[in-house]
Amino acid sequence: MIERLAEDAARRDDVAVFTGLARGMIERGARDPEFMRILFFTALEAHELHTPLFASHVGPTREFVTAYVRQRIADGAFRPIDPRLGARAFLGMIRDHLIVSIVHDPAEAHRLPIEDVVSTFVELFLNGIRA
Numbered sequence: 001m002i003e004r005l006a007e008d009a010a011r012r013d014d015v016a017v018f019t020g021l022a023r024g025m026i027e028r029g030a031r032d033p034e035f036m037r038i039l040f041f042t043a044l045e046a047h048e049l050h051t052p053l054f055a056s057h058v059g060p061t062r063e064f065v066t067a068y069v070r071q072r073i074a075d076g077a078f079r080p081i082d083p084r085l086g087a088r089a090f091l092g093m094i095r096d097h098l099i100v101s102i103v104h105d106p107a108e109a110h111r112l113p114i115e116d117v118v119s120t121f122v123e124l125f126l127n128g129i130r131a
Helices: 002-010 014-031 033-044 050-074 083-104 114-129
Strands: none
Touching: 002 014, 002 050, 014 033, 014 050, 014 083, 014 114, 033 050, 033 083, 050 083, 083 114
């Protein structure tokens, strides 16, 4: 997913970057809810697979978002915040949506069109972080 966003990131297209991230994460969760359950389970149970799963699936996305936020702060486009916290804020919205729609209320995923979810999260994030 991150590779597909490299061009948007190079152009500093904030909407495209965050829309692509949100859409990719939500679509992956919908395609493979069992993987999301395994990811959550291994973290909650401190299972030996947690570290390699996190490093291979969560870590690279978090690093990408952190680096992008850091760059946009340096560009003067985003407010000067801790880029790690900015990344967590954005990714947290997506993860909460996945947790609710996969673990707690799977029917919710069908009630909320992905376009609405993605555009709302991107708009909220960018309106809060822009300089």
